[in-house]
Amino acid sequence: MTVDQILSLQPALADFLAEFADCFGRAEPRHHLERYVRGQLSHLQRKSVEPIALLNNIAPRTLQEFLSSDVWDHARARDRLQQIIARDHEDPKAIGIIDDSGHPKSGKKTAGVQWQYCGRLGKTANCVVTVQLAFSSFDTRFRTMLDTELYLPESWTEDPARCRKAKVPEEIAFATKGEIALALIDQARNAGIEPRAAVTDAGYGDQPPFLDGLEARELAYAAAVGCEIRFRLAAALQADPGDPPPPARRPKGRPRKKTGLEDRVAALPAEAILAALPEGAWQDIAWRQGSKGALVKQFARVCVHRTGKHGRHLQSCGWLIGERPLPGHSGDAKYCFAWGLNDLSLKELVELVHVRWVIERFYQDAKGELGLDDYEGRLWHGFQRHVALVMLAHCFLTLQQSYGPAVFEPSRGAPARGFPPRGAKKSGRAAAQGA
Numbered sequence: 001m002t003v004d005q006i007l008s009l010q011p012a013l014a015d016f017l018a019e020f021a022d023c024f025g026r027a028e029p030r031h032h033l034e035r036y037v038r039g040q041l042s043h044l045q046r047k048s049v050e051p052i053a054l055l056n057n058i059a060p061r062t063l064q065e066f067l068s069s070d071v072w073d074h075a076r077a078r079d080r081l082q083q084i085i086a087r088d089h090e091d092p093k094a095i096g097i098i099d100d101s102g103h104p105k106s107g108k109k110t111a112g113v114q115w116q117y118c119g120r121l122g123k124t125a126n127c128v129v130t131v132q133l134a135f136s137s138f139d140t141r142f143r144t145m146l147d148t149e150l151y152l153p154e155s156w157t158e159d160p161a162r163c164r165k166a167k168v169p170e171e172i173a174f175a176t177k178g179e180i181a182l183a184l185i186d187q188a189r190n191a192g193i194e195p196r197a198a199v200t201d202a203g204y205g206d207q208p209p210f211l212d213g214l215e216a217r218e219l220a221y222a223a224a225v226g227c228e229i230r231f232r233l234a235a236a237l238q239a240d241p242g243d244p245p246p247p248a249r250r251p252k253g254r255p256r257k258k259t260g261l262e263d264r265v266a267a268l269p270a271e272a273i274l275a276a277l278p279e280g281a282w283q284d285i286a287w288r289q290g291s292k293g294a295l296v297k298q299f300a301r302v303c304v305h306r307t308g309k310h311g312r313h314l315q316s317c318g319w320l321i322g323e324r325p326l327p328g329h330s331g332d333a334k335y336c337f338a339w340g341l342n343d344l345s346l347k348e349l350v351e352l353v354h355v356r357w358v359i360e361r362f363y364q365d366a367k368g369e370l371g372l373d374d375y376e377g378r379l380w381h382g383f384q385r386h387v388a389l390v391m392l393a394h395c396f397l398t399l400q401q402s403y404g405p406a407v408f409e410p411s412r413g414a415p416a417r418g419f420p421p422r423g424a425k426k427s428g429r430a431a432a433q434g435a
Contacts, residue, residue: 047371
């Protein structure tokens with residue numbers, strides 16, 4: 001944004017941040033909140049503490065203390081953000097999107113840092129990883145980040161002295177990324193946000209305990225899976241005759257061993273199941289408009305059951321969805337398992353699966369425009385606070401892009417309205433539909 005644009009948005013920004021005032025206690029942290037977020041939204045090339053402080057004509061140490069030692073509750077600010085979304089942007093078809101992101105770091109002292117896969121770089125690197133939960137209306141008109149949590153590897157949780165130096169809370173124990181994602185979902189639901197379904201990539205779709213957790217919470221999902229993940233065809237299970245009757249007992253010899261369902265019905269890789277479908281099962285489906293026209297590929301689905309450890313049969317039944325390029329086009333085949341979404345057509349499932357682009361857009365905005373990767377501190381809560389403020393800035397930016405300045409700016413001579421504007425969602429969508 002240009003300086004003029006930031007100046008024009010200041011009244012709306014002040015109204016937005018006023019919703020979070022009681023999360024920051026004293027007046028000084030509340031002032032720093034507005035300065036920091038204004039810096040994140042500014043034209044600055046790098047959104048770290050020093051440039052933001054200079055933009056606001058204050059000492060860099062002032063903002064360093066705001067992130068590291070001032071008394072305020074970033075978790076409470078996160079809760080407030082979720083409550084606002086639940087209050088003003090509820091959507092019975094809303095989607096929760098789960099992903100993680102790597103943030104390159106130098107050295108060994110930043111909380112959570114180690115050599116691990118960094119999606120931003122596309123390779124293993126020295127970085128920290130965060131797990132994110134995003135929110136999107138089904139039409140993707142309103143989309144923002146709900147929550148994020150720093151992943152703490154076992155190399156950290158097994159070294160208490162190292163954790164103390166980085167001021168990692170003592171109650172933080174090792175948790176897989178799937179366990180962190182489930183905790184983020186629980187937190188959002190406690191705040192009143194009830195997504196219609198969760199969408200995630202194969203990094204989570206290939207974790208059976210994570211999918212078990214979603215099903216235990218009765219939360220429908222569409223999860224990308226690897227080509228080697230095994231399923232059992234529902235049709236083959238229905239045709240299974242079961243064990244034949246035992247033969248007449250023989251006076252000698254061992255009794256015949258019973259077979260199990262796992263022995264009678266083979267568990268097949270996703271790739272093999274989709275490859276065996278007839279050509280007529282595949283449909284050309286366009287799921288949205290891209291910069292070069294409609295995005296179109298071929299899709300097919302088949303009803304399957306998930307398998308557990310060592311090929312154990314699971315009652316979990318849903319759609320295995322295959323995706324492949326159009327004939328004559330290049331590209332890789334992809335696979336997805338959808339559970340709890342039997343009422344959706346194949347086209348609707350395809351549209352749901354591809355809502356994941358929302359979180360990629362968040363990364364572009366948060367890293368390219370709002371300084372998500374520009375935090376230079378090492379402490380646990382400093383990083384968490386920085387990310388929480390990025391979330392606030394992104395939500396404000398999304399509201400401006402989704403509903404426009406008219407939502408925030410009072411008509412001439414009318415008193416200023418508080419934030420968030422009552423009925424903004426309805427009026428914004430009605431205007432969009434009537435356009």
